Amino acid sequence: MRTNIMKALYHSPVGTIILVSDGTSLTALDFGQSQDVKDQQDLPIFAETRRWLDLYFSGKKPDFTPPLKPQGTPFQQKVWHELLNIPYGATVSYGEIARRIGCRSAQAIGQAVHRNPISIIIPCHRVIGADGSLTGYASGLDIKQRLLQIEQ
Numbered sequence: 001m002r003t004n005i006m007k008a009l010y011h012s013p014v015g016t017i018i019l020v021s022d023g024t025s026l027t028a029l030d031f032g033q034s035q036d037v038k039d040q041q042d043l044p045i046f047a048e049t050r051r052w053l054d055l056y057f058s059g060k061k062p063d064f065t066p067p068l069k070p071q072g073t074p075f076q077q078k079v080w081h082e083l084l085n086i087p088y089g090a091t092v093s094y095g096e097i098a099r100r101i102g103c104r105s106a107q108a109i110g111q112a113v114h115r116n117p118i119s120i121i122i123p124c125h126r127v128i129g130a131d132g133s134l135t136g137y138a139s140g141l142d143i144k145q146r147l148l149q150i151e152q
Helices: 044-057 074-083 094-101 106-114 141-150
Strands: 006-012 015-021 026-031
Touching: 006 044, 015 044, 026 044, 074 094, 074 106, 094 106
Parallel strands: none
Antiparallel strands: 006 015, 015 026
16 A cells, blocks of 8 residues: 655755655655655644754754654664664764664664665764764765754
8 A cells, every 4th residue: 555655845944854754754854856845734743843843953952753754674774763862962973873783884884874764853963983073964064064063
């Protein structure tokens, strides 16, 4: 059975964000081309996600997480779940994530982090290089840096 994919837009300080839902959960949150998005404002999941983003972009730590349903492999799901454990305002290395989940490859972690479909809420921007450098972010290092600055 095919589920309907619904989309909405959120205009943030770091650019337009596309929210994607299956009707009940958030399945993607990404920066992208929004001209083809028919904005569906009335879904409760979009209202809840906007409330989360409003808090986040105002510099406050949201005290809830909207229902999330990212699609990926079991390994990716494990990595994304671990990303949710990174505290607001903190950063960890790819190697540390690997150690936490019992993986020997920081590169495999990097690939899973890169495929995170729900950026910001599943905080892939909090993952940095072993030397403390900002590395890889699908939406660009400038956005990653701005997101980390919001959390300071």
